[in-house]
Amino acid sequence: MLAAPEIIMTNVQEAAVIRLTIPRSEMMKVFGPAVGELMAALATQGVEPVGAVFAHHLKMSPDTFDFELVLHRLRRPAGDETGARLG
Numbered sequence: 001m002l003a004a005p006e007i008i009m010t011n012v013q014e015a016a017v018i019r020l021t022i023p024r025s026e027m028m029k030v031f032g033p034a035v036g037e038l039m040a041a042l043a044t045q046g047v048e049p050v051g052a053v054f055a056h057h058l059k060m061s062p063d064t065f066d067f068e069l070v071l072h073r074l075r076r077p078a079g080d081e082t083g084a085r086l087g
Contacts, residue, residue, distance in 0.1 A: 014074045016042055016049075019058075021066045031055070034069050048075035 018038050022030050035053055042049055051073030059066040 013051075013072065015051075016047070016071045016074060018069045019067070020069060021064065024061075024063050024065055027065055031069070038069060038071055042071070042074070049073070050075060 016038055018034060018041075020030065020034060038053070039049065049071050051071065053069065053071050055067045056070050057065065057067040
């Protein structure tokens with residue numbers, strides 16, 4: 001049996017986010033360079049990544065992926081100067 005839902009308070013965890021809308025067939029070519037772009041954007045801002053990178057899919061159609069590439073947990077919040085945004 002499932003437990004009753006409970007509302008809890010948690011601490012904010014900063015993340016850097018890049019949104020991509022790409023052909024499904026391009027995922028293997030685009031994902032690695034996008035991670036590199038995200039890491040470079042953070043390095044430019046002096047931000048140290050602490051957590052994992054993951055894809056948060058917003059829409060998946062038969063021929064397109066619309067997703068956010070997210071690096072969860074940062075030592076300092078990322079700004080918008082390089083295309084990465086705080087999320």
